[in-house]
Amino acid sequence: xxxTKRTQTLAPEGAYQVLARAGELEVQxxxxxxxxxxxxxxxxxxxxxxxxxxxxxxGYTKYRSTAGIDELRAAIAAxxxxxxxxxxxxxxxxxxxxxxxxxxxxxxxxxxxxxEVIYPNxxxxxxxxxxxxxGGVPIPVPLxxxxxxxxxxxxxxxxxxxxxxxxxxxxxSNPTGGVIPAExxxxxxxxxxxxxxxxxxxxxxTRIVFDGQxxxxxxxxxxxxxxxxxxxxxxxxxxxxxxxxxxxxxxxPLARKVQxxxxxxxxxxxxxxxxxxxxxxLGTQAFVEDMVAQYEARRNVIVEGLNAIPGVVxxxxxxxxxxxxxxxxxxxxSADLATLLLEExxxxxxxxxxxxxxxxxxxxxxxxxxxxxxxxxxxRMEEVLGQI
Numbered sequence: 001x002x003x004t005k006r007t008q009t010l011a012p013e014g015a016y017q018v019l020a021r022a023g024e025l026e027v028q029x030x031x032x033x034x035x036x037x038x039x040x041x042x043x044x045x046x047x048x049x050x051x052x053x054x055x056x057x058x059g060y061t062k063y064r065s066t067a068g069i070d071e072l073r074a075a076i077a078a079x080x081x082x083x084x085x086x087x088x089x090x091x092x093x094x095x096x097x098x099x100x101x102x103x104x105x106x107x108x109x110x111x112x113x114x115x116e117v118i119y120p121n122x123x124x125x126x127x128x129x130x131x132x133x134x135g136g137v138p139i140p141v142p143l144x145x146x147x148x149x150x151x152x153x154x155x156x157x158x159x160x161x162x163x164x165x166x167x168x169x170x171x172x173s174n175p176t177g178g179v180i181p182a183e184x185x186x187x188x189x190x191x192x193x194x195x196x197x198x199x200x201x202x203x204x205x206t207r208i209v210f211d212g213q214x215x216x217x218x219x220x221x222x223x224x225x226x227x228x229x230x231x232x233x234x235x236x237x238x239x240x241x242x243x244x245x246x247x248x249x250x251x252x253p254l255a256r257k258v259q260x261x262x263x264x265x266x267x268x269x270x271x272x273x274x275x276x277x278x279x280x281x282l283g284t285q286a287f288v289e290d291m292v293a294q295y296e297a298r299r300n301v302i303v304e305g306l307n308a309i310p311g312v313v314x315x316x317x318x319x320x321x322x323x324x325x326x327x328x329x330x331x332x333x334s335a336d337l338a339t340l341l342l343e344e345x346x347x348x349x350x351x352x353x354x355x356x357x358x359x360x361x362x363x364x365x366x367x368x369x370x371x372x373x374x375x376x377x378x379x380r381m382e383e384v385l386g387q388i
Contacts, residue, residue, distance in 0.1 A: 012350070015037055025346070026079075033367060035369060038320075042291055043237055051278075062269060076281065100246070105265070116164045119140060119167075149317075151325065152182050153184065155305075156188070160197075166200055167197060171319075174355075175350070180218075180317065188218065210292070225251075229254070236321075243273050301375065305375065322365065324359075325362065
């Protein structure tokens with residue numbers, strides 16, 4: 001069969017491939033420690049779930065506006081604006097089934113064939129996929145370990161230019177957990193304004209930040225709100241991955257174009273899911289605060305444990321629920337070591353190369369798991385690595 005050029009570079013997400021192999025081993029009777037999937041291990045808070053159930057019982061199961069119900073768009077605008085120090089109008093908000101449509105569709109609306117798009121590497125695999133589908137030219141910028149996995153600004157400066165149409169940011173980051181500091185955002189913002197390009201800021205982990213810190217948004221910098229798309233959602237913050245509820249915030253003219261793409265590709269987001277989303281934003285936030293505190297405790301355990309394993313060096317991430325340890329001293333390729341740890345230790349994790357070429361020499365582990373399981377995974381890893 002012959003397929004279109006836009007599909008030629010598409011590849012599966014590594015996490016799902018590892019999950020599938022881990023499932024095969026479990027069928028064989030193996031006990032697997034799952035540190036591969038970026039999914040909260042918490043249940044959706046009861047008040048949110050009950051609102052969704054009640055909405056279904058009350059018949060809120062019909063088509064709604066593609067952009068989202070008014071109550072949810074208003075709640076998102078108020079909450080996101082308050083947290084970022086921005087004035088956001090509900091008309092700037094587009095609700096989507098999951099957050100990914102608000103990565104893909106703004107890219108489709110802005111990027112022409114041959115336009116260059118800068119994105120972080122290692123980074124979420126969807127970035128490169130959406131650039132390719134739009135016909136753009138992917139321009140990876142390395143994230144540097146010695147800068148807490150912020151951009152290599154020297155490389156960025158050499159790559160950004162007149163052909164740059166879009167700059168993709170992710171802070172806190174998947175896979176590194178790094179947070180882009182304010183001074184780096186200001187540097188990137190100056191380039192975006194100089195070369196008149198857009199910024200797509202993936203802020204899905206913005207509420208999951210540790211040590212009393214916060215993750216600043218580039219949209220809050222002077223002159224950036226009118227050229228920035230914020231992508232966020234409910235999956236990580238409220239443990240609602242299966243509810244499929246995300247949103248984008250962007251200038252109104254772009255929102256109108258992206259809404260057309262949503263209309264023709266997806267229709268609308270489930271009404272009952274949106275009602276649950278209103279409850280998430282307007283109800284108590286105690287769950288989020290407790291969850292983040294638990295993630296911080298797990299982060300401390302896994303970082304300490306990894307650094308105690310010979311051949312492994314792990315920086316302490318500032319956000320999300322991932323660590324990205326350096327395993328270069330083992331002398332093994334990331335993919336080979338990840339396979340060895342799954343097959344021999346029963347620890348499912350990802351090679352850094354699942355997130356791009358600059359991820360070689362690293363592994364990604366999710367600590368969205370219990371401290372007990374994290375400690376057991378570390379014990380198994382140390383046992384196998386001690387034999388190398």
